[in-house]
Amino acid sequence: MPGKSNPTVVNSWNEWDPLKHIIIGKADHSCIAWPEPALDAKVPEDSAMKGMNGPRPLETVEKANSQLDHFVDILEKRGIRVDRPTPIQWNRAIGTPDWQANSMFGCMPPRDVLLTVGKEIIEATMSYRCRWFEYLAYRPLIESYFMEDPKMRWEAAPKPRLTDRDYRRDYLNEKIGVEKRLKWTAEKYFVTTEEEPLFDAADVCRMGKDLFVQHGFTTNLKAMDWLQRHFPDHRVHAVNFPGDPYPIHIDATFVPVRPGLCINNPNRRLPDDQRKIFEKNGWEIIDAAQPAHTSPPPLCYSSVWLSMNVLIIDSKTVCVEASEVNQMEQFDQLGFEVIPVPFRDAYPFGGGLHCATADVYREGSCEDYFPKQV
Ligand code: DAV
Numbered sequence: 464m465p466g467k468s469n470p471t472v473v474n475s476w477n478e479w480d481p482l483k484h485i486i487i488g489k490a491d492h493s494c495i496a497w498p499e500p501a502l503d504a505k506v507p508e509d510s511a512m513k514g515m516n517g518p519r520p521l522e523t524v525e526k527a528n529s530q531l532d533h534f535v536d537i538l539e540k541r542g543i544r545v546d547r548p549t550p551i552q553w554n555r556a557i558g559t560p561d562w563q564a565n566s567m568f569g570c571m572p573p574r575d576v577l578l579t580v581g582k583e584i585i586e587a588t589m590s591y592r593c594r595w596f597e598y599l600a601y602r603p604l605i606e607s608y609f610m611e612d613p614k615m616r617w618e619a620a621p622k623p624r625l626t627d628r629d630y631r632r633d634y635l636n637e638k639i640g641v642e643k644r645l646k647w648t649a650e651k652y653f654v655t656t657e658e659e660p661l662f663d664a665a666d667v668c669r670m671g672k673d674l675f676v677q678h679g680f681t682t683n684l685k686a687m688d689w690l691q692r693h694f695p696d697h698r699v700h701a702v703n704f705p706g707d708p709y710p711i712h713i714d715a716t717f718v719p720v721r722p723g724l725c726i727n728n729p730n731r732r733l734p735d736d737q738r739k740i741f742e743k744n745g746w747e748i749i750d751a752a753q754p755a756h757t758s759p760p761p762l763c764y765s766s767v768w769l770s771m772n773v774l775i776i777d778s779k780t781v782c783v784e785a786s787e788v789n790q791m792e793q794f795d796q797l798g799f800e801v802i803p804v805p806f807r808d809a810y811p812f813g814g815g816l817h818c819a820t821a822d823v824y825r826e827g828s829c830e831d832y833f834p835k836q837v
Contacts, residue, residue, distance in 0.1 A: 772815030
């Protein structure tokens with residue numbers, strides 16, 4: 464509990480300023496969600512998860528929780544305050560007047576749900592039905608931050624309807640094939656339509672005054688319009704990454720590591736026209752190192768590129784998954800102190816070290832890193 468000398472502060476403007484306070488998720492009661500349009504489009508066609516629904520095996524939950532707890536220890540030993548969500552029984556049918564779902568998902572990846580911009584924490588709309596109620600696991604924390612920091616701003620983005628009109632029927636086909644998926648995603652023909660604003664918080668990359676937002680399966684252009692009107696002093700940029708057949712969440716694709724430097728997934732390069740703003744402002748974009756693995760762990764939603772899903776502690780210190788030798792080596796060569804964190808048992812529950820966290824407080828203020836706009 465925060466003492467008088469260490470009051471709760473909500474404040475985080477980017478991905479790299481010195482980290483003081485963070486949320487780390489929990490794997491308890493996590494489920495493999497039942498078929499629904501946007502989730503089906505994301506789970507790879509050959510995944511063993513197809514047809515497996517309901518609570519994840521208890522021994523996998525325990526292994527994931529033990530790695531999550533170890534990650535908490537590592538950060539706390541460095542003086543970073545860590546809070547945990549309150550999992551609910553995710554294996555429960557839910558519904559709204561518009562739809563029903565047989566279960567929920569979990570609260571291992573808070574990054575997907577909570578978007579911290581300055582003194583504000585926004586609960587994202589989300590775009591899967593099974594994730595509609597996920598914010599509930601974070602409410603005890605958010606309510607406490609609201610009470611403890613009189614300047615904290617708490618927002619919930621407009622709750623989406625998530626009717627069938629939100630999803631393209633073409634993606635309901637079981638066998639689309641990677642080739643067609645690559646063509647569709649390159650043409651920005653994603654599973655989500657422009658019916659209403661939809662976004663996952665993990666599609667938003669915060670770089671001070673500029674927010675770079677991935678247009679893909681989980682975030683649409685209407686959400687970017689909402690974010691731009693919501694943050695009138697920021698500049699919201701739509702980015703997309705041809706080469707990804709299952710584009711969700713920017714944090715295994717394009718990751719700023721310190722002011723002036725981003726690593727980009729070499730299979731999912733930022734298109735030339737979208738690089739201009741980085742070039743004009745003296746930013747360098749380099750290829751991320753190759754993942755150390757050729758396949759993700761069993762029953763995992765994400766790709767091997769969780770290798771680059773790192774948590775930056777400050778612009779000289781980074782947490783990297785402990786088996787990702789190539790990514791650790793790249794950070795070492797860039798002059799970072801690398802903290803190896805074993806985390807592959809947690810991957811199936813919703814992602815890597817960045818996904819499993821959500822910022823509460825980083826030192827620093829809102830800087831303009833891109834004064835020359837394109
Ligand atoms: O490469 O599968 C994972 C992002 C998870 N939040 C990928 C993206």
